[in-house]
Amino acid sequence: MSKTLNLVLHIWRQKNRDSRGGFVRYEISDVSEHSSFLEMLDQLNEQLIARGEEPVAFDHDCREGICGACGMVINGEPHGPQKLTTTCQLHMRKFKSGDELYLEPFRAQAFPVIRDLIVDRAPLDRIVQAGGFIGARTGSAPDANSILVPKENADRAMDAAACIGCGACVAACPNASAMLFTAAKAGHLNLLPQGQPERTARVLNMVSQMDSEGFGHCTNHFECMEACPKGIDVDFIAKLNRDYLRANVESREVNSSDNSAG
Amino acid sequence: MKKALSFLETTIGKKVVMALSGLVLFGFVIAHMLGNLQVLMGPEVFNAYAIGMHSLPAPIFWGGRAVILIAFVLHVTMALQLVTRTAAARPVPYTKKKNERTTYAALTMKMSGLTLLFFVLYHLAHFTFPGVAMGAYEHLGYTQVYSNFVNGFSIPWVTALYVAAMISLGFHLYHGSFSLFQTLGLVHPKRNHIIKGAAQIVALTVTTGNIILPLSVTFGLVS
Numbered sequence: 001m002s003k004t005l006n007l008v009l010h011i012w013r014q015k016n017r018d019s020r021g022g023f024v025r026y027e028i029s030d031v032s033e034h035s036s037f038l039e040m041l042d043q044l045n046e047q048l049i050a051r052g053e054e055p056v057a058f059d060h061d062c063r064e065g066i067c068g069a070c071g072m073v074i075n076g077e078p079h080g081p082q083k084l085t086t087t088c089q090l091h092m093r094k095f096k097s098g099d100e101l102y103l104e105p106f107r108a109q110a111f112p113v114i115r116d117l118i119v120d121r122a123p124l125d126r127i128v129q130a131g132g133f134i135g136a137r138t139g140s141a142p143d144a145n146s147i148l149v150p151k152e153n154a155d156r157a158m159d160a161a162a163c164i165g166c167g168a169c170v171a172a173c174p175n176a177s178a179m180l181f182t183a184a185k186a187g188h189l190n191l192l193p194q195g196q197p198e199r200t201a202r203v204l205n206m207v208s209q210m211d212s213e214g215f216g217h218c219t220n221h222f223e224c225m226e227a228c229p230k231g232i233d234v235d236f237i238a239k240l241n242r243d244y245l246r247a248n249v250e251s252r253e254v255n256s257s258d259n260s261a262g
Numbered sequence: 263m264k265k266a267l268s269f270l271e272t273t274i275g276k277k278v279v280m281a282l283s284g285l286v287l288f289g290f291v292i293a294h295m296l297g298n299l300q301v302l303m304g305p306e307v308f309n310a311y312a313i314g315m316h317s318l319p320a321p322i323f324w325g326g327r328a329v330i331l332i333a334f335v336l337h338v339t340m341a342l343q344l345v346t347r348t349a350a351a352r353p354v355p356y357t358k359k360k361n362e363r364t365t366y367a368a369l370t371m372k373m374s375g376l377t378l379l380f381f382v383l384y385h386l387a388h389f390t391f392p393g394v395a396m397g398a399y400e401h402l403g404y405t406q407v408y409s410n411f412v413n414g415f416s417i418p419w420v421t422a423l424y425v426a427a428m429i430s431l432g433f434h435l436y437h438g439s440f441s442l443f444q445t446l447g448l449v450h451p452k453r454n455h456i457i458k459g460a461a462q463i464v465a466l467t468v469t470t471g472n473i474i475l476p477l478s479v480t481f482g483l484v485s
């Protein structure tokens with residue numbers, strides 16, 4: 001038989017954006033060590049519903065670490081104690097029976113709490129809408145090698161493209177900065193030939209949007225990189241800084257407020 | 263679609279100005295330290311150095327001072343703008359928050375910066391502006407800079423204040439010296455350990471060099 005855990009949970013409960021939240025203490029027993037963190041919360045919610053209480057609201061979708069929907073701060077760590085792992089892929093065997101866990105939402109001015117552990121991460125979508133795409137219709141997949149991509153660029157673009165937009169970088173940053181996310185999204189396209197025509201406008205517009213959303217500035221603590229479940233490297237932030245400088249030099253060639261190429 | 267923010271309206275733009283002005287101030291701090299270490303070579307050398315500085319052609323002397331002043335003003339202005347902006351970025355603090363990578367120096371840049379701001383004002387009043395010499399000693403003008411130096415640092419609390427300020431400078435530069443390369447995008451994963459090592463050795467050297475100065479009077483190396 002597999003081991004089970006008994007836990008004490010302090011969970012942030014907040015009715016809506018405007019209400020004040022606070023921690024509520026729950027005890028849960030007989031949690032299988034094989035269950036995921038979210039399954040443990042499902043188990044808690046079943047008990048809450050049975051008792052006629054409001055279940056704890058938390059975000060999730062794929063539950064396989066690829067969609068970016070889940071995420072909460074577990075004992076001070078966004079996505080919990082396991083490196084390179086989303087909350088949904090975190091398993092209870094990482095914890096010990098008797099552990100006391102504090103579950104908080106990702107905290108940032110730009111991420112208002114919608115309910116309990118769910119925050120509104122629409123600012124990240126708006127950063128992508130500002131330039132994290134290629135404007136031209138590209139049709140179906142091109143023939144292999146018809147557009148040459150240096151191997152190293154292809155690898156780095158893939159590294160950046162691994163970002164699932166979960167927002168853990170913002171949550172981990174002492175300044176609540178969204179630089180790692182923005183750097184990943186801009187860097188991914190700026191490394192590829194298809195991204196070149198809009199490179200300048202992309203960087204100017206995405207950085208503008210990021211700074212209009214009320215995130216803090218980057219002071220190179222590099223906490224984001226520790227929290228990122230996809231291992232996005234802060235080297236992409238240096239690249240964003242570089243690309244932003246270059247975009248300012250080149251901005252005479254583009255109308256920066258127009259980023260639709262086709 | 264709304265118009266993109268201008269360079270100086272973005273946090274990256276402001277940080278680039280901070281990094282460049284920080285670099286100018288870093289350069290100044292190194293030159294200043296090397297100049298002042300000549301005090302260990304005796305009154306003739308040190309007084310001659312001061313007189314030599316003041317007899318530089320006016321455009322170089324005042325131009326140099328202007329560059330440092332502008333860098334300082336820009337650095338402090340950008341720091342204040344960024345720090346106030348970011349103070350609003352997380353209105354509800356975490357109950358538990360683990361920091362796994364950042365350093366004490368990085369987390370206290372605001373405090374070490376503010377300490378330096380007050381220190382620089384005090385330092386100018388102490389040695390540069392004749393008449394306001396703070397600390398009860400006789401200020402003799404720049405041609406007698408050696409005596410000013412010895413007089414100034416004969417007062418224990420002045421020495422203590424300088425040492426404390428230089429420790430702040432050490433922390434500020436420990437983080438700032440690498441951070442500025444990241445901000446300017448002048449890093450590369452394969453070279454980062456070298457850049458970081460070199461930057462921090464220079465930061466440590468500047469701090470130690472500057473701490474030796476007031477302590478040289480305390481320990482009678484300079485009298």
Ligand code: HEM
Nearest residue numbers: 219280281284287288341371375376378379438441442445
């Ligand atoms: C001797 C004078 C000073 C030197 C040599 C210096 C140097 C630097 C350097 C090299 C940086 C790094 C820039 C970057 O990260 O890109 C920096 C950052 C900073 N400095 Fe200074 N600085 C000085 C004085 C000040 C003063 C007087 C203040 C404040 C009133 C200040 C506040 C800051 C702040 C807030 C940062 C940003 C911290 C961060 O990014 O985490 N500095 N400084």
Ligand code: SF4
Nearest residue numbers: 163164166167169228
């Ligand atoms: S950079 Fe990492 S932590 Fe930030 S949103 Fe993307 S996947 Fe999440």
Ligand code: FES
Nearest residue numbers: 061063068070088
């Ligand atoms: S639910 Fe999709 S990444 Fe966790």
